[in-house]
Amino acid sequence: MKALSLLALALLLAACAAAPSRQHDPIDTRAALSGTAILGEPVDIAQLPEHDLLTLAPEIREYLATIAPGASPRQRLLALIQAFESREFRVEYDADSTLSATETYRQQRGNCLAFTLMMVAMARELGAEAYFNQVDVPPVWSHDEAQTFVVYRHINMVSESARGRRVVDFNLDAYDPLYDQRKLSDTDAFAQFYSNRGIELMKRNEREEAFRYLRKALQLRPEDSSLWSNLGALYSRYGYYDEAEQSYRQALALRPNNLVAISNLERLYRHNGRKELADYYAQRARYHREHNPYYLFYQARNAYEHGEYRRAKQQLRRALWQYEDDHRFHFLMGLTNYRLGALEASKESFREAFSLANNPATVNAYARKLDYLRRVQQ
Numbered sequence: 001m002k003a004l005s006l007l008a009l010a011l012l013l014a015a016c017a018a019a020p021s022r023q024h025d026p027i028d029t030r031a032a033l034s035g036t037a038i039l040g041e042p043v044d045i046a047q048l049p050e051h052d053l054l055t056l057a058p059e060i061r062e063y064l065a066t067i068a069p070g071a072s073p074r075q076r077l078l079a080l081i082q083a084f085e086s087r088e089f090r091v092e093y094d095a096d097s098t099l100s101a102t103e104t105y106r107q108q109r110g111n112c113l114a115f116t117l118m119m120v121a122m123a124r125e126l127g128a129e130a131y132f133n134q135v136d137v138p139p140v141w142s143h144d145e146a147q148t149f150v151v152y153r154h155i156n157m158v159s160e161s162a163r164g165r166r167v168v169d170f171n172l173d174a175y176d177p178l179y180d181q182r183k184l185s186d187t188d189a190f191a192q193f194y195s196n197r198g199i200e201l202m203k204r205n206e207r208e209e210a211f212r213y214l215r216k217a218l219q220l221r222p223e224d225s226s227l228w229s230n231l232g233a234l235y236s237r238y239g240y241y242d243e244a245e246q247s248y249r250q251a252l253a254l255r256p257n258n259l260v261a262i263s264n265l266e267r268l269y270r271h272n273g274r275k276e277l278a279d280y281y282a283q284r285a286r287y288h289r290e291h292n293p294y295y296l297f298y299q300a301r302n303a304y305e306h307g308e309y310r311r312a313k314q315q316l317r318r319a320l321w322q323y324e325d326d327h328r329f330h331f332l333m334g335l336t337n338y339r340l341g342a343l344e345a346s347k348e349s350f351r352e353a354f355s356l357a358n359n360p361a362t363v364n365a366y367a368r369k370l371d372y373l374r375r376v377q378q
Helices: 006-017 030-034 058-064 073-085 101-107 112-125 186-203 207-220 225-237 241-254 259-271 275-290 293-305 309-322 327-340 343-356 360-377
Strands: 131-135 141-143 149-151 154-161 164-168 181-184
Touching: 030 225, 030 241, 058 101, 058 112, 073 112, 073 154, 101 112, 112 131, 112 154, 112 164, 112 186, 131 186, 181 186, 186 207, 186 225, 207 225, 225 241, 225 259, 241 259, 259 275, 275 293, 293 309, 293 327, 309 327, 327 343, 327 360, 343 360
Parallel strands: none
Antiparallel strands: 131 154, 131 181, 141 149, 154 164
16 A cells, blocks of 8 residues: 555645534433434333344254264365255345344345354354454445445354365355455354344334344444444434434544544534534545545446446546555456557556456456457457
C-alpha cells in the first residue's frame, strides 16, 4: 500500500480538527440498549433469544456415525466433505437465511455462516478440531432502498491437524488464501449469528424481535463496532434518531473508520437538518471512500458493467495507485483496456493478474473468462 501523500494527510488532519464541538459530548447508550423506544418498556435480558447453534439433532448424529467409522478424525472429516460434494446431503445457498447447525441441515439451505455452523458442529462430532475463520475478503458494497452502504463479512471453517490446515468454505472456488483471516471464538461467531438474524427480521419489519436479536449480539460482544452500527440502523429505520445517533457514535468510538456508521450518521444528521454535523460526516465518508482502493474497485466494476469503460479505467488507475497487489484490479483493468481497444496494455494487465493469482480456482476462472471473450469476438 503506497503511503498517503502529505496533502491527503493534511486534509485528513484538517477534517479531524474541524469536528463540530457537539461530537465531544459524552456517548450515552443506555436508551439504545434498553430498547424502550421499540418495546415500550426496558428489555428483559432473560427474555433475549438463546439458540443451541451447534447442537445436532439425533438423526444428524446417526448419519455422522456412518461416516468412515473407525477411521481417524481427519479421514472422517474428508469423507464428510466428499459426501457433501457428491450431494449425499445438500445445502443450497440462501443469503438471507442465518440458521443454526440443525436448521441448516434440515432445511437444506443457508448462508455462509449457517453452512459454517453446521460444518463446525459436524466436524467436532467426528472428533476433528474445527473453528470459525473470518476471511477479510475485500469489502463488497451494496445499496439498500435508502441508498445506505452495507459491508458483508465472510466466515468459513478451518480444521487443523498434524497433517496441515484444511479450509471448508461454502464457495471454495471464490476463496483466496491471500486474504487476511483470523480465528474467531465460538462467541464471536454466535454474536454474528444473532446480528445477522436481527437484520433479517428488520427487513421483514419484525422490529421487536429484530431488536432482541441485535441486543443479544451486543450482550455477547459489546466491543464489536459493526454490531453497534446494525443496532443504529434498526433505530434509524423506525425514526428513533436519538438512539440511532448514540449507537452510531459508539460504533465509531470502537472503530473510527467504520464507513457504514460514518455514512449513516451523515444521512441521519442531514435528515434532521443538522447541516454542520452532516457536512462533517460527509467529508469523512468522502475521504474514506476516495482513499479506499476497494471502494474505487467497486465503482470501476459498476462502470464496466454499464459500458462506461473510460470511467472504469480512471477509477482502476486510482485504485492501483493505492494498492497494486490485488489480482482482481489488474484483471478488470485488462478487460477494460480490451474493451477500449488497447490490446497491448490489456495483455500486460492480464499477465500481472495471473502472476498475482496463486489460487488455482481463480486462475481457472480467469482463463475461462478470456476463452469466452475470444470466442464471442470470433
